[in-house]
Amino acid sequence: MPISIFGFQALWSPYYLVALVLITLLYFFITVKWRGKFKDSEPLQQKEALLFVSxxxxxxIIKGSPIDLMGHIMFTMHMVQMALLLLLVPPLLIMGIPTWLWRWFIELPIIKPLFLFFTKPMLALLLFGIFFSVYHLPLVFDFVKQDMLLHSLMSGTLFILAIFYWWPLVNKLEGMHKFHGLKKLGFLFALSVLMTPACALIIFSDAPFYATYSDADAWLQAMALCVPIGTLSQLNLSGPELFSSMSLIEDQRTGGITMKIIQELVFTVFIWLVFYEWLRNENDNAEEITAKVMQDRKEMAYHRHNG
Known part of the structure; x- marks a missing residue:
């Protein structure tokens, strides 16, 4: 059965699109037209604009296109959403917002102590990893997926925690928590380890976990999060099996595998970028390092000769 039966609003979320377009326009007004009103502001770089718009x-695409609707029908698509929302969007937005604008925001009253506290690397890592695992416990997941407010709060909290996690890895603001060089690799690896138990439990399960994908009533309740009630009431639907050829257990296992694959791909790209940055710094400082080594050897030889 085609998902087009749910209607244009459910498929393309026009109000959500308008909200994101307005936020993007505000970004350009602040970083270009109103830049002079901010202390130590600098011209917007093309790279920053491209990262933010991306x-x-x-x-x-994740939360407004048909992918969001499919995320309520197939667990696999839900995990695609989660992987992209938590592992790719946060670093793009952090790097896309100019440093001077981040500085202005963080210096606001109350924001700075909270930001400094929650972006402490180990705390950010643990909070994100634990919250992600707890969210995907069947009892929690089914409860949250059937309530609009709880679902929004949970998704929003996970996204904010993802920003806190990515902050030490990609921010360029002085005085903030951040990793340099190869320490970033250990931090990325640590998150991979923390996410593994939840994914493994999903992948190697013998039975479907989630009522919102297996029970007709729970599924319809969850569908109300993205499909107008009036539209749902006119459709005679028995469950998500109408829209997918995969069995529930196959869908669940595929979702867990998909999350791990996307996670590894994203981390591989960032690991390559970290290694490239480290290698470039080593090459840039090669002459300085060589000169220091030669000076140390001369001093050692001098002390040996006069010792």
């Missing part, structure tokens, strides 16, 4: 476009 992040916002991906945010719409």
């Amino acid at each position: 992040g916002m476009a991906l945010l719409y």
Whole structure:
């Protein structure tokens, strides 16, 4: 059965699109037209603009396009959403917002102590990893998926925690928690380890976990999060099996595998970028390092000769 039966609003979320477009326009007004009102502001770089727009476009694809609707029908698509929303959008937005604008935001009253506290690397890592695992416990997941407010709060909290996690890895603001060089690799690896138990439990399960994908009443309740009630009431639907050829257990296992694959791909790209940055710094400082080594050897030889 085609998903087009749910209607244009459920498929393309026009209000959400308008909201993201307005936020993007505000970004350009602040970083270009109103830049002079901010202390130590600098011209917007093309790279920053591209990163921010890419992040916002991906945010719409994840939460506003038919992918969001399919995320309520297939667990696999839900995990695709989660992987992209938590592992790719945050670094794109962090790097896309100019440093001077981040500085202005963080210096606001109350924001700075909270930001410094929650972006402590180990705390950010643990909070994100634990919250992700707890969210995917069947009891929690089914409860949250059937309530609009709880679902929004949970998704929003996970996204904010993902920003806190990515902050030490990609921010360029002085005085903030951040990793340099190869320490970033250990931080990425640590998150991979923390996410593994939840994914493994999903992948190697013998039975479907989630009522919102297996029970007709729970599924319809969850569908109300993205499909107008009036539209749902006119459709005679028995469950998500009408829209997918995969069995529930196959869908669940595929979702867990998909999350791990996307996670590894994203981390591989960032690991390559970290290694490239480290290698470039080593090459840039090669002459300085060589000169220091030669000076140390001369001093050792001098002390040996006069010792």
